[in-house]
Amino acid sequence: MARHATDADFRTKLQEWIPKLVLSPSIALMLIFVYGFILFTVYLSFTGSRMLPRYDLVGFDNYARLWGLSAWWTAVTNLAIFASLYIFICTAIGLTLAILLDQKIRGEGMLRPIYLYPMALSFIVTGTAWKWFLDPGIGLENTMHLWGWDSFSFGWIKDRNMAIYTIVIAAVWQTSGFVMAMFLAGLRGIDNEILKAAQIDGASNWSLYRRIVIPMLRPAFLSAFVILAHLAVKSYDLVIALTGGGPGRATELPATFMYSYTFTRNQMGTGAASAVIMLMTIAAIMMPYLYAELKEKK
Amino acid sequence: MSIATQGTDVNTGKIARTFIYLVLLVFALFYLLPFFVMVVNSLKPLDEITGGNMMALPDKWTIQPWLSAWSSAQIGVEPTGLKPYFVNSILMVVPAVAISTFLGALNGYVLTKWRFRGDTILFGLLLFSCFIPFQIVLIPMATILGKIGLAGTIPGLVLVHVVYGVGFTTLYYRNYYAAFPTELVRAAMMDGAGFFRIFWRIMLPVSGPITVVSVIWQFTNVWNDFLFGASFGGQSQPMTVALNNLVQSSTGVKEYNVHFAGAILAALPTLLVYIVAGRYFVRGLMAGSVKG
Numbered sequence: 379m380a381r382h383a384t385d386a387d388f389r390t391k392l393q394e395w396i397p398k399l400v401l402s403p404s405i406a407l408m409l410i411f412v413y414g415f416i417l418f419t420v421y422l423s424f425t426g427s428r429m430l431p432r433y434d435l436v437g438f439d440n441y442a443r444l445w446g447l448s449a450w451w452t453a454v455t456n457l458a459i460f461a462s463l464y465i466f467i468c469t470a471i472g473l474t475l476a477i478l479l480d481q482k483i484r485g486e487g488m489l490r491p492i493y494l495y496p497m498a499l500s501f502i503v504t505g506t507a508w509k510w511f512l513d514p515g516i517g518l519e520n521t522m523h524l525w526g527w528d529s530f531s532f533g534w535i536k537d538r539n540m541a542i543y544t545i546v547i548a549a550v551w552q553t554s555g556f557v558m559a560m561f562l563a564g565l566r567g568i569d570n571e572i573l574k575a576a577q578i579d580g581a582s583n584w585s586l587y588r589r590i591v592i593p594m595l596r597p598a599f600l601s602a603f604v605i606l607a608h609l610a611v612k613s614y615d616l617v618i619a620l621t622g623g624g625p626g627r628a629t630e631l632p633a634t635f636m637y638s639y640t641f642t643r644n645q646m647g648t649g650a651a652s653a654v655i656m657l658m659t660i661a662a663i664m665m666p667y668l669y670a671e672l673k674e675k676k
Numbered sequence: 677m678s679i680a681t682q683g684t685d686v687n688t689g690k691i692a693r694t695f696i697y698l699v700l701l702v703f704a705l706f707y708l709l710p711f712f713v714m715v716v717n718s719l720k721p722l723d724e725i726t727g728g729n730m731m732a733l734p735d736k737w738t739i740q741p742w743l744s745a746w747s748s749a750q751i752g753v754e755p756t757g758l759k760p761y762f763v764n765s766i767l768m769v770v771p772a773v774a775i776s777t778f779l780g781a782l783n784g785y786v787l788t789k790w791r792f793r794g795d796t797i798l799f800g801l802l803l804f805s806c807f808i809p810f811q812i813v814l815i816p817m818a819t820i821l822g823k824i825g826l827a828g829t830i831p832g833l834v835l836v837h838v839v840y841g842v843g844f845t846t847l848y849y850r851n852y853y854a855a856f857p858t859e860l861v862r863a864a865m866m867d868g869a870g871f872f873r874i875f876w877r878i879m880l881p882v883s884g885p886i887t888v889v890s891v892i893w894q895f896t897n898v899w900n901d902f903l904f905g906a907s908f909g910g911q912s913q914p915m916t917v918a919l920n921n922l923v924q925s926s927t928g929v930k931e932y933n934v935h936f937a938g939a940i941l942a943a944l945p946t947l948l949v950y951i952v953a954g955r956y957f958v959r960g961l962m963a964g965s966v967k968g
Contacts, residue, residue, distance in 0.1 A: 396871040397790035400782050404842050405798060411839040412805040415816040422815060431819060475703060478696045491954055492704045495711075498950035499943045500900035502916045506923050506939045507710040510730075510932065517730060524729045555707060612809050615902040619920060636811040641907075646815060653811040664807050672800050 416657065419650045427646035440651040450652065452627055453635040456542050460631065461610035463546045468606055469599070471550065472557025477587065479558070480565045490562075493555035501552065505619020508548040509535070538628040541621055545613075545629055548620055553609065557602050564598035565591070600667070607663045611656055632656050718742065718936035725932050741933035745922070745941060749934050752921050758938050761918035765899060765945075767830050768914055772837035773894040779838070780845020780890055785879050787846070788853040789861045790871070799850065806843035810903055813840075821908055828910015836908060837898045844897075845890045852886040853879065888956045896946050915942045 426436045444450050475493060479486055496504065511517045514533040522530035534540035568591065576586055614633035621629040623638075630638075632652055640649030713730050718741050720734040747757035787799055817836065818827070826832030856879070864874050905914040913921075919942045923935045 393871060397786040398792065400871070401786045401798070404779050404783050404802070404846065407839050407842065408802055408805055411813065411817070412808065413801070415813040416808070418816040419812050431815065471703070475700070478700055481693075481696055483696070483700065489700055489704055491951075492707050494954065495947065495950060496707060498896060498946040498954075500902065500916050500919075500946070502900075502902050502920050503939045503943045504710075506919070506935060507714050509923075510935075511710050511713060516726065516932070521729050521731055551707065551710065608807050614811075615916070618902070619923070622924065633809065633811055637814075640815060650815060653809065653814070656809040657812045660807055660809055661804075664804060668800060668803055672796055672803075 419653055423647060423650035423654050425647055427650070429644040429646065431646065436647070440647040444648055444651045449627055449630060450635060453630045453632045456629060457611065457631050459542055460545055460613070461607065464549050464610050465603060465606045467546065467550050468554045468557045469602055471554040472602065473561050475558040476561035476565055479562060493558055496552045497556045499552065501615035502619045504548055504552050505616050508544070508551070509620050512544050535621065536625060538625050541625060541628045545617060545620060549613065549616055553606065557606070560602050561595060561598050564595045568594050604663060604667050608660055611660050714936040714939060718933050718940060720933055722931055722933055741931070742937040744931070745934045745938035749922055749931070749938065750925060750928070751918050758915065758918050758922070758941055761913055761915045762941065764830065764912050765915040768833045768837070769895060769898050772834045772841065772898050773891055775834070776838045776841035776845050776894055777887065777890045779842050781849045781880070781883060781887070782875070783842070783846040784849025784853045785875055787850050789858060802843045802846055805840070806847065810840065814907055818907065827908060828912060830912045832908055833904060833912065833914070836904050837901065841894050841897065844893060848886055848890045848893070852883070856882065885956065888953060892949055892953055892956065895949055899946050
């Protein structure tokens with residue numbers, strides 16, 4: 379009898395511990411490979427590491443050096459241009475397509491996958507396709523010339539001042555359909571009684587959308603912004619495949635800067651500092667969003 | 677015209693409707709064009725590309741570029757074609773997706789049905805880890821993989837993808853299980869069912885839809901990854917890295933048709949998955965990461 383009781387006790391104890399035990403491998407992996415590694419990189423950013431990690435502290439030298447480098451400023455400026463255009467254009471196209479597609483369109487089932495399929499591709503594939511499409515010698519410009527439009531010229535990808543915009547084009551191509559899907563889901567979730575009432579009141583289509591529908595899509599706008607902003611900061615593959623950071627250094631982004639400084643130029647300390655800046659940028663965008671999400675669900 | 681409308685569409689005239697269809701079709705063209713150009717030109721001999729119009733259908737159809745991309749094109753220094761790298765990607769994707777999805781299911785189950793003090797903070801930490809720029813972990817990861825002897829191996833890449841994928845899979849399963857009635861779990865506990873019994877017999881049988889989502893999401897992400905593959909791939913580089921090497925190679929004549937065939941080969945698995953199960957993919961993206 380007594381033995382039975384301790385047995386049951388042990389059982390309950392075990393049942394209490396099992397969930398935590400099951401969760402622990404993932405938590406351990408996360409604490410080491412995410413947060414431990416973040417701390418390690420932060421530490422490295424204060425050391426004089428070159429080709430291999432070193433542990434001598436140099437204070438804020440790397441950060442001072444970083445912000446003194448014209449290559450870093452180019453990368454940051456490019457990110458500002460790229461991110462703002464990318465976020466704005468994706469949102470504009472996504473919203474427009476979602477609203478238009480929501481007008482009881484025949485063939486919606488056909489159009490949606492066409493808008494969305496670029497999402498399934500790797501940025502390397504997207505970059506390969508657009509690199510060629512935008513190449514003046516064989517791509518769009520050449521085609522227009524062959525079709526008789528001789529004055530047509532589109533050489534952005536070879537132009538130092540314009541090349542960053544080709545990255546925007548390819549990135550928008552890849553993700554705007556996804557943003558469309560987010561807005562479409564938002565639109566389908568709106569209670570149409572409100573709209574009917576407004577229509578009966580004689581509101582025009584334009585004011586209906588501007589005053590009622592779009593404000594109700596606020597959560598979708600917020601999600602789209604967070605997703606697009608973090609994708610923009612992380613952009614790496616697309617630049618590698620489309621321009622390789624060139625012409626010259628004209629399309630370097632922080633992600634490509636970090637990689638080349640750390641692994642090919644052997645300036646690991648500076649590379650780590652740039653990674654820390656990238657992380658802080660993302661944290662500034664994500665933290666309030668995550669905080670609100672988690673609080674709401676509690 | 678006072679027919680009640682369903683949904684959020686508005687009453688539109690004939691001209692407006694024509695305009696709407698026009699805009700939608702122009703965008704469809706925009707999305708299809710680059711892929712169309714790739715497919716068409718992957719079926720042309722090289723001289724038709726350099727001397728011709730990219731929009732034109734091939735004069736002489738050929739599958740030679742595809743064969744070359746698959747088995748004989750120069751990748752880096754070896755004329756192996758993309759085949760071995762395709763195999764690498766498969767060997768990497770299957771375990772990475774299986775493990776991260778399974779862990780995600782267990783985590784989601786614990787975080788919704790066996791809650792304990794501090795679980796929200798743990799989940800928050802896990803969630804934030806989905807969004808970190810991976811540059812912040814590249815240096816320590818390279819060091820550690822070297823130390824434990826997994827640098828440049830498939831198991832090393834699997835480990836990396838499991839670690840950075842488990843946040844997303846946990847997020848999916850957590851949101852999904854949160855909607856599952858906790859009373860059922862309680863009732864099963866009253867009847868004496870334990871932690872794993874409830875998981876196998878009650879939770880897993882209803883997890884079909886979210887598993888589809890998690891698998892598609894992980895498959896697409898892992899297959900399409902370039903950064904980790906390029907950094908830690910070593911002798912076991914995945915398809916994306918090989919494709920980039922093929923396209924960027926500076927030696928010899930640029931065989932554009934082979935590049936396109938290779939690009940489509942690299943895109944094929946995710947495209948197939950997308951075509952077969954795309955609807956669930958989208959639905960899952962909505963329900964999971966972006967609660968709109």
